[in-house]
Amino acid sequence: MEQGIRKPWKSSVLLIVLFIFMIAGCSPSQEAQQLGREKDQEFDQGSGMEFTSLSEQKITDLAKLSKVWGVVKYYHPKVVSGDVNWDYELFRVMPSILEEDSDANSILYSWVHSLGSESIPGELEQQFQFSEESIQFRSSTDWCKDAEYLGTDLSLELSKLLDSNISARDNAYVNFKSDPILPSMDNENPYPNMNFNDTGYRLLSLFRYWNIIEYYYPYKDVIGEDWDQVLLEFIPKMIEGSDYDSYFTTLAELTTRIHDSHAFLIGKNKETITDDLGTYRLPVNFIEIDNQIVISKVINPCGLEVGDIVLKIDGKNIDELLESRRTYISQSREDTASLFYLDLFRTQQKNTDVTVIRQGKTMDISAVGSQQDIQFQVDTKSQAMENDEIYYINAGLLKDGEIDKIMKKWWNTKGLIVDLRNYPSSSLTYELAQYLIPSEKEFAFVSAPNHAIPGEFYYLEPLVSGGSKATNNEVYKGKLVILINEHTISQAEFATMSLRNTDNSIVLGRPSAGTDGNMRVIVLPGNIKTAISGIGIFHPDKSPTQRIGLQPDIRLDPTLEGIVEGRDEYIERAVELIKEGD
Template sequence: MSKKKVIFLCLLLSALALLMYSALPKSEHAKEKNRQQEKVYDFEQGSGMKFSALSEQKIDELAKLGKVWGLMKYHHPKFISSEANGDEEFFRTLHKILEDHADVNAILYDWVKALDTEIVPEELQAPYRVLASSVQRSPNTGWVKDRQDLGGKLSLELSKLLTAHITEREGAYVSFKNASGYFDMGRERPYYQMKFDDTGYRLLGLFRYWNIIEYYYPYKNQNGEDWDQVLREFIPKIIAGDDYDSYFKTLAELTARVHDSHVNLVGEKRKDVASTFGKYQLPVSFVEIDGRIVIDQVFGDCGLKLGDIVLKIDGVDIQEIAKNRRTYISQSREDTSPVFFRSLLRIDQRNASVAVNRRGKEIVVRASGFAYASEFQISTPSQVMENGDIYYMNAGKMQDAEVDRIMKEHRNTKGLIVDLRNHPKTELSYVLAEYLVSSPTEFALFSMPNRAIPGEFDYTQPEVSGRTANTDHDLYQGKVVLLINEHTISNGETVAMSLRNGKNVVLLGRPTAGANGDVVEFSLPGNIKTRISGFGVFDPEKGPIQGVGVQPDIYLQPTVEGIVQGKDEYIEKAIELIEEEAVFTR
């Protein structure tokens, strides 16, 4: 093409652009001008922000942005319908707030108004309008009424959003699978190519997680944390680093503040929090007895023995190691969490000097670690015991079809031991309850999110188990001992809650893990996966299970002597209880 033709084409295109611009309504001229002047960021490639320190005022302003953004994300029609991209809106607004002398309230107000949506108040309809007595937790949104902090205009706009009561959330950041309260967070993008020195993306990770807990974690109001203060505390922490390790560990520390033993964090190469404490794990499991770390299972030849009381690893006191690692591990209680059990005895090198108390004598063992994880497990198979008088059922090694067969074959035994120290693979809460609980009996209350009111969880109808009119087999007449301890978690706790309603049933052991509710997984920037308990579980009187656990009727503390001798003191005590003449009563 000749040079003259190129010039002519450029002039023609410029004229057409000018003609199109002049055809815009006057009200659109300003908007178009602003769009042309605003810097365009390719947020897929990065946020364009790097900084590592903030003034106290800026920390407060970013905390306000995080809360407003979260409220918008779960309440505004354009975010719920996917018309607006919440992450892009966050980055654009963050750029403006970081400017010197930024009027934060004005910026946030302009942002809300720019979405140009008329919020029409919707009256709550059944089933989303519930009695106050049916509300398990209410949203913490009273701050939107603070006109002094937000300014009158911003407060008014945010308050309007709370009246929208949107129930159709198919494309939302939190969507619901069906008419139930089970929800999904699949819209959260993992940003595989995130650069870990990108401060904008680091803040996005913090604000995403904080708001998920703020609106969609059933136990948020009972975890003992001031969640607003946690947000402010973690802003300087998350921006301080510039690499993957600092980002991952800061997020791990954040998850620890949720106090939920269901929680884990999995990052690059599918490595979780436990992996950050060392490449190798001593191939043992341990139990805490009176504050001491006692080896109770050994899975390989590593130099450690049953009953060893761990004192130090490579010269560092084991209690100091435990305190440090708990900083990054979410635990419903300090004696629980599968991640903690896999983390405490991890080491950096293949071999470590481990000081132990072995049968009253302090020695130093050269212990060897393995590259694979070792976890507590009950390996005893389901079997008859005591000359056929007792049947032992290992719930972690059973399949659904086995329950009916076992109960029919062993219906005349003197007693039944149901071991819940392994995670049950079957729905024993209902199937086995038909043999043990004489009539339909309430055993739990669940709470599910109210999709019309983000941040509210409502109690569902009570969960019921036991014999029904359609049950075609006899009620088991023998004694039943349920074995529980700190490894009994989630479904295992639900099973214990159900079966304990049987007439001749007793719970033996230590309190369960106190982490229950269907697990919900989601992604954080940097392709990091995490999870939380997704709905609440309570006893029929609304008493908590989370952080407390199911309590035993008979408390049993393992002994160092019993561990040294290779005894399973739980099973031995269960047999003793069944053999006694006394009838179980609760």
Template sequence: MLRYFTLLFTLLFITSCTGSSSQNIPINPKTDSVFTSKKYISEVNLTGFNAKGKTYYFIKVWGFLKYNADFESIEIDWDDYFISNINKIPNMDNNEYINFIDNTISIFPKLEIKANKNDIKDYSLIDNNWFNSSYFNKTISEKLNHIFENRNNKNSKFINNSRIGNLKFNNEKKYSENEFPQQSIRLLGLARYWNIINYFFVYKNDLEENWDKVLLEFIPKFANSSDVSEYHLVVQELSSKLYDCHSMVRSDILDEKVFGRFTPNFRIEYIDTTFIISKIRTEKYDDKQLKVGDIILKMNNEPLKERYDELNKVFKGANPPSERRIINPYLLSNTDNQMSLVILRDGVQKNIDIELQDYSNYREEESKTESTLKKSVLVNKMSEDIYYLDVNHLTKSNLNINIEEVKDVPNLILDLRSGIYDNIMINLANFLLPKESDFFNSTYSDVNCPGLLRSKKGYRLGQNNESHFKGNLYVLVDENTQSASEFFTMALQSSSNTKVVGSQTAGSDGNITMFHFPGKIETIFTGIGIYYPDMKPTQRVGIKIDHHIKKSVKGIQENKDEVLEKCIEIIGI
């Protein structure tokens, strides 16, 4: 798990870079518009008291009070209250449960009635119909509604917005003493995370599954995890329910005991129904048994498609191409350093035994090459009129020498099928764009109004620059184009001389928020929404593409870069 978590941090911090200081306007909940393009509706309506239902509604009440009740007037450890009561709830009879919920709400002082009450119609992330559940009586329903309507919208004890809108958590104990915490603390982690997503995840209304149904599904999974590996895997599965490529888990247990740190010296692509070797990673560990274009059928006697389907239960992407990209590295992970493969080469099956390395060994070798590239001229001349630049190794050290190479060329192909370092985005945009441009709007959760989204104009990139690039710009994209790369492509699209060529991007664009589960588990998720100026979405959709072209098994076997070749063809038309 560490392999992807570390990689993401080279790609994510897109909106933390600053455009023109006059345009980098911070959020202002007092003036930013309420955003209500979609409305969440819970699909859960439980009848008949049972243990899971009582736990479900307690988690909802606990989270509602955490972000809506007045904590300034009382002294209480809200985590401890949860931990002390969560295991008692299944054994309560109906009357005991109703009295317990009523007493929980009554811990907090009654709020004064506001002249202008909060209106649920403005709150696109939440549905308060659950206030009227059969698990509650009329008094409880009225108390919950009173708190919602009259919440004073002051700063929360537990959460606040950063300058750009993503979330920062306060007064949250990590519970990292034990990698397999007791049941009540595991359920506390579920309650914390579920309520954060419930009230503050900007893309909650774009989820594949109803978030209330997810809570019902995961209560027994968190409660009944039998050991440390199962618990950490359940956290990964829950995180995947966001269908967000940013939503990855950092867990030593998963990395070492569940999936394993040992991997082969190649990368694979999953195209149509075929798993094909697309790259040999390092010369040092290449034993020459395998080559690009080999098709992998089985690993350790298990068909690779069956292993993929198992992994797909706990790993989800924002869209099908990005989902495959996320799962591929784990397909051939192993807990020991030996692996048997069945491959197909030139129509003939072969059995091959290979030795694996800890994935950090490959990264160490790759970084040696990368360190040289990050100081080098990266421009390739494809023809008299066409030049190619891969931004993956473009840094502050070599940015200017590469700009000098392409400043007067008629056609430049910019490859964004990888990451881009955020510390070069401003200077590169200043060169490529003719003027400052508005290229995105953002949404964020107003933490002082839990469940309410706001929107604002994004900052600008580029500058009014007479010496800007005046040629035609072609940007290459695919499922590896994520976050910063997607964001930068959107900026380039604000210029009329830019065309985008390739296939669907990752569809995970926006700064990130980090959350800690009990048990030394970290996860991240998209913290702000990113939209085009016309409010067309990018999440799960990806960025707009002018010319669609995908990789193929045949292209990989013939060692072709089909996207690049198609782009060159388009330029020549």
């Protein structure tokens, strides 16, 4: 018994000694592996800068600092390799820029020049050399060569830097470690303990986001904003606040300026920007008809009825409410965005006065809010219709492997209706296309960032679908009607692009969201998360989809009468189109 106790004790001591030895033995190599930027801890407790106002000249100087900081961040070998903590270098140079009557160009030249330029320029590897026809977009760096704007010395320094051509970016702030196509921002420091009255960190957040959009956003050319002007506009907005709420709402407003419905904002406590709009939602769905917001579905009894035209909520005109939501919720098109739909009817109080037009009469309703999740989904189940002559597929309710079962069972129907007004739960893009399109056919181009040249996006080989399950070109012979509307977003748009290549197909409905391309998450100081569409998606002729949406072959706008009667006019019209061939 005694022996049985002592043996484990001796083993434990031996293990502890070995563990200590291993730690002591490993620490030098671990320290050697630590990147230079990780060893720099000077500003871990704060940048030391707090100010709330600036002259116009200093705003202009800070904008120039942001642009220079960004181009060096993505082009200089020492920063790309992780040798330099470029966030903290920003804090080191910013006080000098802010000094009254300082010469920003001279300060910036000395700062950049101090990094050295021994490894610039570099050879551009052949795999990253793309023909002009293959280039989708280039961010303009002409300003780097503008001696009048930067001064001769700084202009020459930055111009030389643009030829660095660095493709190895595992340690860069934007890297391609996990995917050769999709950029990753996971090397950015989230600074979870940021003090929100720290002006330096607040500006770092703005500069980080602004430069990611400048160099790694495939749709910067279609955002419809002067991005340089946005920078000048948000510098004073960012420094005016001194607390978390002002920081968070300013970032929310900033993210709307790229007009991308993939954008969201999640705060340090995992809250969304829309949580501030109220904890209650009116438990209804709505639709826009003739520029009016119409209740299309009542999820829980709340005082509102299907067909009500909403004029005011809590005394606010509906147009005013729409505009206020657009300040903080990004939309690719003004009639889209999942968060926009979910949060238009958020309220602070459970009971809210709502002014509506009901059956031609204006009335005030005391509506009851709910804290449950609201979904804008078509819940019609996949099913046979018209005496089994037509099969309806709800893309949002599909399960893995179900496409094969459906196509085998309903192969001889007169038509299929594929409802993409929901987000597809199973990928139709390739699976269904194999039954509908006899041979592989191009349906989209993708653009991706050039590893070696930040700000340059190039087209990959075109994407194709169809072919493999069509035996002897025996494809489905019936009609295909694809249903889309403003809720058709991202993967649903991608699927539509593929399936509309079917010879006997019709796309019916309203334009889609115009938001396509894999989402990329960006972490900003304070551990605030947002996102962008990280790759570009284009039609086979390379015409854009972002902010435009897919256009239906036949436009269909639901009617107030149809909504009140509880009819799905999309499905009704699809059935008519299929039967027209009888």
